[in-house]
Amino acid sequence: MQRPDAHSDLAYNAAEFCSTKDAARLLGVSHRTVQLWVENGALQAWKTAGGHRRITMTSVHKLVNERREVTGAAPIAQEAAPSAPSRKKLLLVDDDRTLLRLYELEIAGWNLPLTLVKAPDGFEALLRIGEQRPDVLVSDLSMPGMDGFRMIRTLRADPLLANMAIIVVSGLDRPTIDSMGLPGDIPVFPKPVPFGQLRAAVEDAIGMPAAA
Numbered sequence: 236m237q238r239p240d241a242h243s244d245l246a247y248n249a250a251e252f253c254s255t256k257d258a259a260r261l262l263g264v265s266h267r268t269v270q271l272w273v274e275n276g277a278l279q280a281w282k283t284a285g286g287h288r289r290i291t292m293t294s295v296h297k298l299v300n301e302r303r304e305v306t307g308a309a310p311i312a313q314e315a316a317p318s319a320p321s322r323k324k325l326l327l328v329d330d331d332r333t334l335l336r337l338y339e340l341e342i343a344g345w346n347l348p349l350t351l352v353k354a355p356d357g358f359e360a361l362l363r364i365g366e367q368r369p370d371v372l373v374s375d376l377s378m379p380g381m382d383g384f385r386m387i388r389t390l391r392a393d394p395l396l397a398n399m400a401i402i403v404v405s406g407l408d409r410p411t412i413d414s415m416g417l418p419g420d421i422p423v424f425p426k427p428v429p430f431g432q433l434r435a436a437v438e439d440a441i442g443m444p445a446a447a
Contacts, residue, residue: 252289255280261295267395268365272298275358275381275389322348323441324367328360328374328383329404334428338373341430347443357386364396371400371440373433376407376417384415391418400440404428 253261258278259269269290272278279294327338335353342349352369354360358381360374372390376383383403390396405412406426417423422436437443 251292253292253295255288255290258290258295262299264365267393271361271365271389271393275361277358277362322350323370324352325349325437325441326352326354326360326363326369326372326374328354328357328372328378328386330355330375330378337428341428345434345437347434347438347441349437349441357381357383357389360386361389364390364399368396368399371402371437373402373404373437376403376405376412376415384417387417387421402433402436402440404433 255266255269255273259266262269269278273280273288273290277294277298278290280288280290282288325342327335329335329338332355335355339351339353342351352363354363356378357374360372361381363369364372374383374386383405387401390399390401401421403412403417403421403423404426405423409423412423413419424433424436
């Protein structure tokens, strides 16, 4: 966004701007999550002459409203009691709604202790991760807005999220994926989804014994 004129020194008006600490408190997330959202454009910010980051309250309120709308429109599938510590969270990221529904139906038959959360692109996935870190992330690569490559680079650049279990399911061929710089330790499955292999990878990621 355009930075205010330094000479007018808009000495920041609390009704218009807030600090990253204040934004984190208002949004109920960590300070690092706010920094990630600023870097990815979810929050509009500028720096003062002294190097302090100021975030527009307009963008904070907009993000709060978007998160509420998403939460209301997309309930978590197979949601268990919030206090059940044995359940694992699996975040599915794909812009194909039909495929996301297929994932839900297939995974429901696995009888694994999984709570599913869905996101249509990398940006929305980062919002979900900022709210609560999943135990395993299953993602497409080719998506509008923030694609899977950029999302994964963002996660790997954050020391708190760098070791998150990630599984990729993509229609891209392996040479193309390698040329785009996907880390070599991330398992990649083709489309159509080989659900048997995907289940084995998910079980391994969440520490479940292999199915007999």
